[in-house]
Amino acid sequence: MSDGQDGRRGGGHDGRRGERQRPPARERSAQHRSSLAPSQRSRQTDLSRLAAYGVMRDVSDGAYANLALPKALRDRYIHGRDAAFATELVYGATRLRGLYDAVVSDAAGRSVDKIDGAVLDTLRLGAHQLLGMRVPAHAAVDETVALARQVNGAGAAGFVNAVMRRISERERDEWVRRVTATAGDALEALALETSHPLWVVRALRAALVGHGTVTPDDVDASLTTLLESDNTPPLVSLVARPGLSTVDELVAAGAYRSDTSPVGATWPEGDPGDIEAVRDGRAAVQDEGSQLLALALAAADVTGDAAANERWLDLCAGPGGKAGLLAALAVGRRIPFVANEVSEHRADLVWQTLAAARAWAREEGVDLEVLEADGREAGTYEPGGYSRVLVDAPCTGLGALRRRPEARWRRRPEDVATLATLQRELLGSALTATASGGVVGYATCSPHLNETTFVVDDVVKHRDDVEIVDARELFVDSAGRPLGSLGTGPSVQLWPHLHGTDAMFFTLLRKK
Numbered sequence: 001m002s003d004g005q006d007g008r009r010g011g012g013h014d015g016r017r018g019e020r021q022r023p024p025a026r027e028r029s030a031q032h033r034s035s036l037a038p039s040q041r042s043r044q045t046d047l048s049r050l051a052a053y054g055v056m057r058d059v060s061d062g063a064y065a066n067l068a069l070p071k072a073l074r075d076r077y078i079h080g081r082d083a084a085f086a087t088e089l090v091y092g093a094t095r096l097r098g099l100y101d102a103v104v105s106d107a108a109g110r111s112v113d114k115i116d117g118a119v120l121d122t123l124r125l126g127a128h129q130l131l132g133m134r135v136p137a138h139a140a141v142d143e144t145v146a147l148a149r150q151v152n153g154a155g156a157a158g159f160v161n162a163v164m165r166r167i168s169e170r171e172r173d174e175w176v177r178r179v180t181a182t183a184g185d186a187l188e189a190l191a192l193e194t195s196h197p198l199w200v201v202r203a204l205r206a207a208l209v210g211h212g213t214v215t216p217d218d219v220d221a222s223l224t225t226l227l228e229s230d231n232t233p234p235l236v237s238l239v240a241r242p243g244l245s246t247v248d249e250l251v252a253a254g255a256y257r258s259d260t261s262p263v264g265a266t267w268p269e270g271d272p273g274d275i276e277a278v279r280d281g282r283a284a285v286q287d288e289g290s291q292l293l294a295l296a297l298a299a300a301d302v303t304g305d306a307a308a309n310e311r312w313l314d315l316c317a318g319p320g321g322k323a324g325l326l327a328a329l330a331v332g333r334r335i336p337f338v339a340n341e342v343s344e345h346r347a348d349l350v351w352q353t354l355a356a357a358r359a360w361a362r363e364e365g366v367d368l369e370v371l372e373a374d375g376r377e378a379g380t381y382e383p384g385g386y387s388r389v390l391v392d393a394p395c396t397g398l399g400a401l402r403r404r405p406e407a408r409w410r411r412r413p414e415d416v417a418t419l420a421t422l423q424r425e426l427l428g429s430a431l432t433a434t435a436s437g438g439v440v441g442y443a444t445c446s447p448h449l450n451e452t453t454f455v456v457d458d459v460v461k462h463r464d465d466v467e468i469v470d471a472r473e474l475f476v477d478s479a480g481r482p483l484g485s486l487g488t489g490p491s492v493q494l495w496p497h498l499h500g501t502d503a504m505f506f507t508l509l510r511k512k
């Protein structure tokens, strides 16, 4: 491996190591570039940047960063700090693409539509090093130019050099002031500064008010904090599947007990796959919001036929996160459990996720089944056959943007209407499957009003056999206290900036 490819040269990202503070803009300016020896000017960039660039291209072609990146790191044997650096490059440059594209466009003197897509990805990575990381300006410029020369060609490298130098002349705050100065109004400026599409900002603002989380007077401060939290990588949350593992076991393995979820823990650093309970499928990585929803459904009162004959259904189970927790709770109570999923591949994932619960169910003689069917029909196979049904509906995922860096740029406003139709049908099917006195939990990882309260209200409006139950009292923290900031009810809306969870929505409906 050449010196230029091991990621440890002075001009590489290791320049961050000794640096505690960002140096002033003048020092950070790319003027240092001229002091480089000609031999250094033609060298290649490091493996981390090269891998990050490859993933950016894959993501531009439709791949998911959370799948493409681990593969790229594995293929290139990139580990440890170099892997962390590549991860920050890809995730940061992708999340903050809205802001960086405005900066690049200003610095290049042309719209980003007029810049070749591959070159633009190189510039996004460069902009993130300059404006979002602690990479010294000279290293950021040199490495980005070296990358451009290697992957975009010599002609493009000259252009990249000019744009990167211009970007390096201003600090991030100055750039934000400059590019937001042309925004039409305060919301557009906020969208640009926090790098969200404007329609997403509008939808989140409406959701904060519509779910009763804040009043219209307070919404703007809350919205800013929410959007900023979308740009902050979440901590790794673990779930101890009850009866299979315990939070104490996870704590003994090095995790911290969660304040939020009674079955949750936080994994501070490293690969959670190193934990024995996670390897065995007795515990898993899972957002605490998802844990709270599953616990709430399991804790709800059921009466009548449903109470006499408990049987649970997860109608949209893939890849199996909530099913994993629900199945453990069900087997512990000797209650039959069915996990349904429409996609074959995702049904396979559910099967794997439930391996530990399936083994336990076999020992206990409890029925645990994975079904591969369209949930719109699966609910009609056995009308009134279930006491508790979860509809964790396919949705835009606008509540999980901090996990999926490219999602905000992929989703379109028109997706909401298509999904809302499917969501109504799935909820209707779930209600058909539910016995009298039983409950349906309708959940989304989106707070968008059109996917949440509007869906539920619309379905309920057309039926006389269902009522909405206040779900807030079912949400308790790890000390058994009611969870705060749940809005005005009866539905529950969780938020990353208030609860540290994804923005999960949950309504509980009872079948009369």
Ligand SMILES: C[S@@+](CC[C@H](N)C(=O)[O-])C[C@H]1O[C@@H](n2cnc3c(N)ncnc32)[C@H](O)[C@@H]1O
Pocket: 290, 315, 316, 317, 318, 319, 320, 321, 322, 323, 340, 341, 342, 343, 346, 373, 374, 375, 376, 392, 393, 394, 395, 445
């Ligand atoms: C939000 S995800 C569910 C996440 C899952 N509950 C978990 O916690 O891991 C929605 C799932 O619904 C599935 N889905 C989409 N359309 C469906 C349908 N018509 N019937 C059943 N499942 C469907 C998707 O394939 C996806 O796996």
